[in-house]
Amino acid sequence: MTDTITIPRPDDWHLHLRDGAVMEGVLPYTARQFGRAIIMPNLVPPVTTIDAAAAYRDRIVAALPEGAAFTPLMTAYLTDDTDPADIRAGFEAGVFTAAKLYPAGATTNSASGVTDVANVRKVLETMAEIGMVFCVHGEVTHADIDIFDREAVFIERALAPLVRDLPELKVVFEHITTEEAADFVAESGPNVAATITPQHLHINRNAMLVGGIRPHAYCLPVAKREHHRLSLRRLATSGNERVFLGTDSAPHAREAKENACGCAGIFNAPYALESYATVFDEEDALDAFEAFASRNGPAFYGLPVSEETVTLVREEQQVPATLELAGTHYVPFHAGETLGWKLAG
């Protein structure tokens, strides 16, 4: 039985750090495990310009714990008015690593998002031309579409046509949650990749709704039926080089989650690597973990694999019920549970 895993320092290809005191509170959890992270731009106001992204990056670097070797990879928040020239300039200046599409109204701080993918067609053509990665929250937002169907409908109505029209565009289908998305990615060409969160590998929708309503299991896209979860686990552990680690760690204060209208998001950064290692261990696929966590993401983004390493040991640890930060409490994923893996050092 494998009791230690030593891999190149992984990266988190989908991370919400927020800003100010919350960012200072959550950043150390990520910097302890990951060398780089794609920093999502859905702040208030959203990070839509080169200057805003550069300033945000500088705030993150300034907040890093002493001696932490962590590189934030910044993204542009696309809107209906995004100018292709700005995206090109930001990418060529090395400020934007990618651009993120939030369908307007789809999730946290997405009100300024894109109302129709057609509105950013010129931006996407520019991104395809310069080789800039397009990250997408893949859900439709029409009121008549059931929330459990929004990702599958997005593939049909928006993503599949886009990939057909712009096969040279490098697309990361973020936080996939369905068998349809897993199949779409598996059947797509070399320019379509996906991130998968730890929660969507661990829970199905029962975790949110059976025996009481559990707001800390609620995120978007919402957790689906069991067969979807199993298809994600199969894809994550399959060795497919276009699937990689993206936690979608999305911190919201306990009072914002335990609420009549609770925020969407699961704060999984504190125990992310241990959470993923548990899944690969359960699937008897620890040999596939290094590619998923440390190699596939850099390869897709055209970045080097880390020269540093991290080690996980098979050792139990208790996950606390809450973590105090920014003057209040945040509930981590796996709160109150015992995990069977521990990050050494």
Ligand SMILES: NC(=O)N[C@@H](CC(=O)O)C(=O)O
């Ligand atoms: N995933 C979530 O449920 N929420 C994310 C936004 C997102 O990734 O959709 C957040 O920023 O809170």
Ligand SMILES: [Zn+2]
């Ligand atoms: Zn999202």
Ligand SMILES: [Zn+2]
């Ligand atoms: Zn996200």
